[in-house]
Amino acid sequence: MSAEIKGTRSMLEKIRAKYGETKMLKAQDRALRRGAQYFTSVMKEEFEVFRDTGATIDEMTTTEPYFIHGQVRIIKVYWSGSKSRQSIIHINEYGSVKNTNPRGRGAIARTMYRTEEPYKDIIRESLRGDL
Amino acid sequence: MLDMINIIKTHLLENEVIATHCTGRIRAYHYDETSDTKGPYILISPLMPPQPTTYASDKNLTTEYLYQIDVRTDSEKQAKMLSEEIRKTMFTIAFRQQRGGLDDYDHTVKRYLDARRYLGMPYTIEGLQNL
Numbered sequence: 110m111s112a113e114i115k116g117t118r119s120m121l122e123k124i125r126a127k128y129g130e131t132k133m134l135k136a137q138d139r140a141l142r143r144g145a146q147y148f149t150s151v152m153k154e155e156f157e158v159f160r161d162t163g164a165t166i167d168e169m170t171t172t173e174p175y176f177i178h179g180q181v182r183i184i185k186v187y188w189s190g191s192k193s194r195q196s197i198i199h200i201n202e203y204g205s206v207k208n209t210n211p212r213g214r215g216a217i218a219r220t221m222y223r224t225e226e227p228y229k230d231i232i233r234e235s236l237r238g239d240l
Numbered sequence: 241m242l243d244m245i246n247i248i249k250t251h252l253l254e255n256e257v258i259a260t261h262c263t264g265r266i267r268a269y270h271y272d273e274t275s276d277t278k279g280p281y282i283l284i285s286p287l288m289p290p291q292p293t294t295y296a297s298d299k300n301l302t303t304e305y306l307y308q309i310d311v312r313t314d315s316e317k318q319a320k321m322l323s324e325e326i327r328k329t330m331f332t333i334a335f336r337q338q339r340g341g342l343d344d345y346d347h348t349v350k351r352y353l354d355a356r357r358y359l360g361m362p363y364t365i366e367g368l369q370n371l
Contacts, residue, residue, distance in 0.1 A: 199342065206312065206346035206353045209271045215287030215308060218338075218357065222288060222306065 128240060137182050138174045140235035144228050145171045145184040152186070152220045159213035164192040165201070242364050244305055245284055247371050251333055252282070257325045261318070277351070280313040280322060293361055303364040307335070311354045316345070323354040333371055335360030 125133060149169055156166050168190035174182050188195040201211050202218070245268045252258050252266060266282040275281075287306045294302040309326055313319040327337055335358040342355040363370055 203308070203340075203342040203355045204310065204353075205342075206344055206349060206351050209283060209310070209312075210269075210285070214285065215306070218306060218340075219288050222291075 124240075133240075134182075136236055136239035139239060140232045141174050141182060141184045143235050144231050145186065147231055148220070148224050148228060149186060151224050152217070155216045155220050155223075156213065159216075162192075164190070165194045165198065168192060168194045242303075242362075242369070242371065244290070245286070247333070248284060248307070248330075248335075251329055252326060255325050255329045258282075258322060258329070261322060277312075277349070278314070280311060280318055282322070282326070283310040283312070284308075285310070287357070299365060301363060301365045301368065302361045304359065304361045305335075306338075306357065306359050308355055308357050311352075313352050314350065316352050319352040319354045323356060327356065330358050330360070333360070334362050 128136075149171060152169065153166050156169075160166060165188070168188045170187060170189050172185045172187070174184050177183055188198050200208065201213055202215065204211050204214055249266055249268070253263065261280050262282050265279060266284065268284045269286075271281065271283045285308045287308055291304040292300045292302075293304045294300075309323075309330075311319050311322045311326070313322065330337070338357040338359050341357060342353060344353040344355075345351075346353075
């Protein structure tokens with residue numbers, strides 16, 4: 110079974126005309142920030158289980174909202190700091206040739222799975238409140 | 241209840257290529273540091289506990305599983321060949337490869353690693369089981 114959806118473009122045009130470009134962008138950014146904050150809080154909780162010095166948790170940072178492909182607004186979560194966890198985070202996530210079972214393997218995957226539905230709800234509710 | 245790891249093991253060994261290279265060399269959860277590191281090794285690690293998903297009339301129909309399957313070998317060609325065969329076999333039992341993974345070489349021990357992740361949602365209710 111398939112369905113064809115028509116008129117999304119004109120609907121978006123109407124929304125734009127009603128609320129204005131800047132207000133839409135502001136609402137999007139607020140929703141994204143809320144979502145990202147929720148995501149990192151869950152991720153920190155997930156990393157807390159196997160923490161040692163806590164550097165991996167501290168160095169977790171989020172970017173400001175930005176456009177990709179000119180249309181899509183995103184926030185990126187990444188690692189940055191003096192202890193350079195960005196260079197070893199993949200070993201923690203997947204293991205390596207020598208280290209087969211790092212503690213906390215798959216922590217990011219688990220976070221993604223856990224936050225999928227709540228994240229969508231947060232975005233939806235935030236947009237609904239703002240527009 | 242299904243013993244999913246055992247099911248995966250049996251299905252993998254039914255594949256001729258995997259059976260010739262890896263009979264008795266498929267491990268789950270744990271990979272001994274002292275074990276023979278000459279030939280190819282397959283390691284299956286669950287990343288999260290099975291998650292009950294679809295429901296009908298208060299009955300749980302499906303369960304979602306997320307596994308990481310590592311192949312460690314001495315030759316790059318063999319690693320890719322085995323990983324491809326694993327991917328095909330997993331596809332037949334309704335597991336799909338996920339984005340991400342690791343393709344790595346360690347020059348100190350001269351071994352390759354191909355790590356992939358599979359998400360599957362098979363029927364686990366009696367009468368509908370398809371595995």
